[in-house]
Amino acid sequence: DAKTTQPTSMDCAEGRAANLPCNHSTISGNEYVYWYRQIHSQGPQYIIHGLKNNETNEMASLIITEDRKSSTLILPHATLRDTAVYYCIALKSFGTGTRLTIIP
Amino acid sequence: DAGVIQSPRHEVTEMGQEVTLRCKPISGHNSLFWYRQTMMRGLELLIYFNNNVPIDDSGMPEDRFSAKMPNASFSTLKIQPSEPRDSAVYFCASRVTLSSPLHFGNGTRLTVT
Numbered sequence: 001d002a003k004t005t006q007p008t009s010m011d012c013a014e015g016r017a018a019n020l021p022c023n024h025s026t027i028s029g030n031e032y033v034y035w036y037r038q039i040h041s042q043g044p045q046y047i048i049h050g051l052k053n054n055e056t057n058e059m060a061s062l063i064i065t066e067d068r069k070s071s072t073l074i075l076p077h078a079t080l081r082d083t084a085v086y087y088c089i090a091l092k093s094f095g096t097g098t099r100l101t102i103i104p
Numbered sequence: 105d106a107g108v109i110q111s112p113r114h115e116v117t118e119m120g121q122e123v124t125l126r127c128k129p130i131s132g133h134n135s136l137f138w139y140r141q142t143m144m145r146g147l148e149l150l151i152y153f154n155n156n157v158p159i160d161d162s163g164m165p166e167d168r169f170s171a172k173m174p175n176a177s178f179s180t181l182k183i184q185p186s187e188p189r190d191s192a193v194y195f196c197a198s199r200v201t202l203s204s205p206l207h208f209g210n211g212t213r214l215t216v217t
Contacts, residue, residue, distance in 0.1 A: 032203060034205060034206075036206070041193055041211065041213070042210060042211070043108075043195050043197070043208030043209055043210050043211055044147070044195075044197075044206070044208050045208070046205040046206065046207065049205055087147075091202075091203075092137060092149055092152065092206070093149055094139075094146060094147035094149075095146070096146050097146070
């Protein structure tokens with residue numbers, strides 16, 4: 001599956017929107033983009049996924065560029081409990097993710 | 105929905121011993137994955153099954169590692185003999201199809217002394 005690239009770490013103020021970018025320039029036309037997060041040493045938790053269109057659920061929104069080479073996960077009102085490592089993957093292979101820290 | 109169930113939660117063993125990790129996927133999920141997580145390498149895919157058949161085991165580090173899925177509701181990952189460098193958290197995950205979201209278990213923390 002396609003390789004993804006994410007920033008190593010990000011900070012976001014509590015209550016603000018957290019925007020996490022991901023590059024997946026080699027993604028193929030039928031590969032979905034999935035986002036997961038991992039808190040402490042728990043198993044990764046599914047957040048959202050999409051193919052071409054922007055998606056929204058109770059946890060987050062996913063914006064996928066028209067050329068599908070990148071996407072952004074948006075946590076609209078970040079809370080301290082959103083502090084975690086966020087992974088963007090194409091199918092099954094995880095990279096190193098983005099460590100998101102929410103600052104009070 | 106009980107989720108993916110892994111056992112044991114923690115395993116401490118001595119070098120050279122055999123270790124068996126167990127996983128019960130979510131009922132109805134046709135694909136099962138074994139991952140290993142360490143600080144150095146992050147989350148590595150070891151092997152995955154589709155309809156109980158191993159599809160890709162290229163991530164299995166060496167012959168000491170083996171995985172089986174005798175039926176749709178059970179899988180094992182065995183390390184024989186274990187070595188200290190095998191110390192890691194091992195996660196099992198399942199999904200309905202190969203293109204649906206992964207659901208992870210809580211992992212088995214393995215320590216080999």
